[in-house]
Amino acid sequence: MDEIVKWLDENAPTELLGTSRGGGAFDGYWGGRRAVDSTPARLRWLEVCASRGLCAPTWLPAYGGAGLSREEAARFEALLRERGLPPPLVGFGLAMLGPVLLEFGTEDQKRRHLPGIASGQIRWCQGYSEPEAGSDLAALACKAEIHDEEIVLTGQKVWTSHADVCDCMFALVRTSTKGRKQEGISFVLVDLEQSGVERRRIRLISGASPFCEVFFDEARAKLSDLVGGRDQGWTVAKALLGHERTAIGSAIGSQLVSLEKALVGAARQHLGVDDGPLPDGLLRDAIARCLIDERCLALTISRVGQSDRPGPESSVLKIAGSEIKQRRHALMMRLTAGEGLGADDDVTRDWLRSRANTIEGGTTEIQLNIIAQRVLGLST
Amino acid sequence: MSLANTDEERQMAELATRLFADHAPPSRLRRYRDEHDAHAYDRGLWAKLVELGFLDSALSLAERCVLAEAAGSVLATEPLGVSWFAMDLMGPGERLVTVAHEPMSRRPGVVSSLDHLVRRNVAHAVSADVTLFTQMKGDEVSLFEVAAGHEALKVEAQQRVDLHPAAIVCVDSTRLPPPVSLSAKAYDRALDRATVVLCAEMLGGAQRAFELTLDYLKTRRQFGVLIGSFQALQHRAARLFVELALTRSAVSAAARADESTLAVLTSVAKARCGETFLRVAEEAIQLHGGIGMTDEHDIGLYLKRAMVTEHLLGNGDEHRRRFATLSGF
Ligand SMILES: Cc1cc2nc3c(=O)[nH]c(=O)nc-3n(C[C@H](O)[C@H](O)[C@H](O)COP(=O)(O)OP(=O)(O)OC[C@H]3O[C@@H](n4cnc5c(N)ncnc54)[C@H](O)[C@@H]3O)c2cc1C
Numbered sequence: 001m002d003e004i005v006k007w008l009d010e011n012a013p014t015e016l017l018g019t020s021r022g023g024g025a026f027d028g029y030w031g032g033r034r035a036v037d038s039t040p041a042r043l044r045w046l047e048v049c050a051s052r053g054l055c056a057p058t059w060l061p062a063y064g065g066a067g068l069s070r071e072e073a074a075r076f077e078a079l080l081r082e083r084g085l086p087p088p089l090v091g092f093g094l095a096m097l098g099p100v101l102l103e104f105g106t107e108d109q110k111r112r113h114l115p116g117i118a119s120g121q122i123r124w125c126q127g128y129s130e131p132e133a134g135s136d137l138a139a140l141a142c143k144a145e146i147h148d149e150e151i152v153l154t155g156q157k158v159w160t161s162h163a164d165v166c167d168c169m170f171a172l173v174r175t176s177t178k179g180r181k182q183e184g185i186s187f188v189l190v191d192l193e194q195s196g197v198e199r200r201r202i203r204l205i206s207g208a209s210p211f212c213e214v215f216f217d218e219a220r221a222k223l224s225d226l227v228g229g230r231d232q233g234w235t236v237a238k239a240l241l242g243h244e245r246t247a248i249g250s251a252i253g254s255q256l257v258s259l260e261k262a263l264v265g266a267a268r269q270h271l272g273v274d275d276g277p278l279p280d281g282l283l284r285d286a287i288a289r290c291l292i293d294e295r296c297l298a299l300t301i302s303r304v305g306q307s308d309r310p311g312p313e314s315s316v317l318k319i320a321g322s323e324i325k326q327r328r329h330a331l332m333m334r335l336t337a338g339e340g341l342g343a344d345d346d347v348t349r350d351w352l353r354s355r356a357n358t359i360e361g362g363t364t365e366i367q368l369n370i371i372a373q374r375v376l377g378l379s380t
Numbered sequence: 381m382s383l384a385n386t387d388e389e390r391q392m393a394e395l396a397t398r399l400f401a402d403h404a405p406p407s408r409l410r411r412y413r414d415e416h417d418a419h420a421y422d423r424g425l426w427a428k429l430v431e432l433g434f435l436d437s438a439l440s441l442a443e444r445c446v447l448a449e450a451a452g453s454v455l456a457t458e459p460l461g462v463s464w465f466a467m468d469l470m471g472p473g474e475r476l477v478t479v480a481h482e483p484m485s486r487r488p489g490v491v492s493s494l495d496h497l498v499r500r501n502v503a504h505a506v507s508a509d510v511t512l513f514t515q516m517k518g519d520e521v522s523l524f525e526v527a528a529g530h531e532a533l534k535v536e537a538q539q540r541v542d543l544h545p546a547a548i549v550c551v552d553s554t555r556l557p558p559p560v561s562l563s564a565k566a567y568d569r570a571l572d573r574a575t576v577v578l579c580a581e582m583l584g585g586a587q588r589a590f591e592l593t594l595d596y597l598k599t600r601r602q603f604g605v606l607i608g609s610f611q612a613l614q615h616r617a618a619r620l621f622v623e624l625a626l627t628r629s630a631v632s633a634a635a636r637a638d639e640s641t642l643a644v645l646t647s648v649a650k651a652r653c654g655e656t657f658l659r660v661a662e663e664a665i666q667l668h669g670g671i672g673m674t675d676e677h678d679i680g681l682y683l684k685r686a687m688v689t690e691h692l693l694g695n696g697d698e699h700r701r702r703f704a705t706l707s708g709f
Pocket of ligand 1: 125361369671673
C-alpha cells in the first residue's frame with residue numbers, strides 16, 4: 001500500500017484532486033470510443049490506472065484487472081476518496097456486465113470482453129426494457145434467431161440509457177416462445193456499430209442525460225457472445241440486476257463528508273450564517289435527518305452490500321438509496337429556491353433526474369414485491 | 381371536479397375549461413421553450429378571456445378561483461393571477477400590469493437596497509406594460525408604478541424550470557416618481573387574495589395530474605393485467621384522493637373567506653396545496669414509470685410547476701409559521 005500511495009502521489013493528475021462529486025459507482029469518466037465526457041486529465045488518469053489494472057482492481061490481470069483482494073481494493077478506493085479523486089472509470093461495464101461475465105461467461109468471453117471494459121475502451125449500455133416489458137421484464141419480445149454461428153436480432157428496446165454514446169449493448173432477447181416466458185430468454189452481447197441498429201434519443205424531463213430507443217432490424221451478434229447459454233439468459237439477467245441495484249443504491253453511500261458539506265453549505269448560504277448552529281430549527285432537523293439516513297445507508301452497504309452475488313438485500317439498498325437521494329435533492333431545491341428554480345441549474349437537473357432513481361433498475365414497487373415475497377415469504 | 385358552488389360559477393368553470401382545453405394544452409409550454417418565446421402565452425386567447433369578462437372587477441374571489449382552477453389544470457400561462465393582483469392594488473385598467481412584490485421572508489441573494497429594488501419570479505414582466513413594485517415601510521406599503529421601457533428598469537427573463545414566463549426585475553428607486561401608498565392591511569388582503577388564486581391554480585394542477593395518473597393505471601398493462609389492479613397501486617391512488625379532498629376543502633374555504641378569516645385560511649390553503657401538488661406530481665411520475673421521466677410526456681410539466689408554485693407567494697414553511705402566529709402559538 002505504501003507503494004500505491006507513492007504511485008498515486010506521482011501519477012494522479014492534480015487537476016482532478018478534490019473534484020469527485022461523491023456519486024459512487026456512476027460518478028466519473030465513462031470511457032468508450034464515442035466518449036463525450038473526456039478531458040486530457042481524465043484520459044491521463046484512466047491511462048495510468050488502466051496500465052496497472054486499477055480500473056477493475058479485483059479482476060485478474062489476464063482480464064485487465066490488478067488481482068487485488070476485496071480489502072485491498074477497498075483500501076485503494078479509500079485512498080482516492082481521501083484525495084477527492086474520482087474513480088478513473090465508471091459505467092455499466094464495470095458495475096454490471098463485468099461481474100456477471102466473471103460468474104457466467106466462458107473463458108473465451110472473459111478474455112475477449114473484460115479487458116475492453118477495464119481499459120475504458122468499450123462502453124456498454126443495458127438493453128433490457130421494451131415498451132411492453134418494463135416491470136414485467138420477462139415479457140420481452142425482441143426476437144433473436146440463430147443461424148449457424150450468428151444471431152439475427154429484430155425488435156425494439158426503450159429507455160436505453162446512453163445508447164447513443166455506447167459501443168456495445170448487453171441485451172435480453174427472446175430465443176424461444178415455448179414454455180414459461182422466463183425460459184425463452186437469452187443474454188447476448190451486441191456491437192451497436194452496425195447497419196441493422198438505429199438509435200433515437202429521448203429527452204428526459206431534466207433536459208439532460210438522454211436515454212434512447214434502439215431498433216434492431218436484422219442486426220447481427222455472434223453465437224459465441226451468448227452468455228450463460230441459449231434460453232438461459234434469465235438467470236444472468238437477474239444476477240446483473242442485483243449488481244445494478246447495489247450500484248444505484250450505493251451511489252450516495254460513498255462520500256458522506258462531501259455530501260454533508262454540500263447540504264450544510266447550501267443551508268448556510270440560504271440562511272446567511274457562516275458558522276455555528278443553523279438558526280432555523282426546521283432546516284437543521286431536515287438536514288440532520290437526511291445525513292443520518294445517509295450514514296445508515298453507508299453502514300448498511302458496508303455491512304451487507306459487498307458481495308460477488310448480491311441477493312434480495314440489493315433491493316433494500318435500491319429502495320433506501322434511491323429514496324434518500326430523492327429527499328436530498330428535494331431538500332437542496334428547498335434550500336436554493338430563493339435564487340434557483342432555473343431550468344438549467346445543476347440543482348434543478350439533479351432533482352428532476354433523481355425522480356428516476358425509484359424507477360430505473362426495477363421500480364420501488366417491484367423491489368418491495370421482491371422483499372415481501374422472496375425474503376418475507378408473503379406469497380400472493 | 382371544480383371549486384364551483386353556484387350555477388353561475390359552474391357555467392364559468394365549464395366555459396373556462398373548454399377554452400383552455402381548446403387553446404392551451406400543456407404541450408405548448410415545450411413549444412414556447414423551444415421557440416425561445418419569452419412571452420410564453422397566447423395573446424389571442426388572452427384577448428378573448430378579457431372580452432369574456434375574466435378581468436371584470438365585479439368577480440368575487442370564489443369566481444376568480446373557479447377560473448384559476450381551470451387554468452391550472454392545463455398549466456395555462458395567461459396572466460390572470462397577476463392581473464387580478466394588480467387590480468386589487470390599484471384598481472381596474474386596460475394595461476397589462478405585473479406585481480413585483482416583496483418576498484414573504486427576505487432571502488440573502490435578493491438584495492434590495494434602499495436605492496435598488498430587486499425582485500425574482502415576477503410573472504409576465506417581459507410582456508407587462510407596467511411593473512408595480514411594492515415596498516414595505518412600517519404600517520404602509522409604497523407602490524411604484526414603472527412603465528415598460530423606463531430607463532430605471534431592468535428586466536431579465538428567467539429560464540425557469542416550470543416554463544412559465546417570469547423575470548428578475550430591478551429598478552433604481554431614486555429615479556422613480558413618488559410612490560402611492562397603501563395601508564399594510566389593504567396590501568396584506570390583496571396578497572392573500574393573490575395567494576388563494578394561486579392555490580386554486582395549484583389545486584387544478586394537482587387534480588389533473590391525479591386524473592392523468594388514474595387514466596394510466598386503467599390503461600397500462602404489465603404481467604398480463606392492468607397495473608391499476610395491483611392493490612399496492614390502488615392504495616396509492618386512494619391516498620392521493622384523500623389528500624386532494626382535504627386540499628380542495630381548504631382552497632374552497634379560503635376562496636369564500638370573510639375579512640376575519642382570510643389570512644388564516646390563506647395560509648392553511650397554501651401550506652396544504654404545496655404539499656399536495658408536489659406529492660401528487662411525484663407519485664404521478666412514479667406510477668407512470670419510464671414514460672413519466674420523458675420530456676415529451678406532459679406529466680413532468682406538472683411536477684415542475686408544483687415545485688415552483690410551492691415557492692411562490694410564501695412556501696410551506698413560511699405559511700405554517702404564519703398560521704402558528706395567527707393562531708397565537
Ligand atoms: C432514467 C431512466 C433510465 C433507464 N435506463 C434503462 C437502461 O439503461 N436500460 C434498460 O433496459 N432500462 C432502463 N430504464 C427502464 C426501467 O428499468 C423501467 O422504466 C422500469 O423497469 C419500469 O418499467 P416501465 O417504465 O415500463 O413501467 P411499468 O412497468 O409500466 O410500471 C408503471 C408503474 O406500475 C408499477 N407496477 C408495475 N408492476 C407492478 C406490480 N406487480 N406491483 C406493484 N406495482 C407495479 C410500477 O412500479 C410503476 O410505478 C430506465 C428508466 C429510467 C427512468
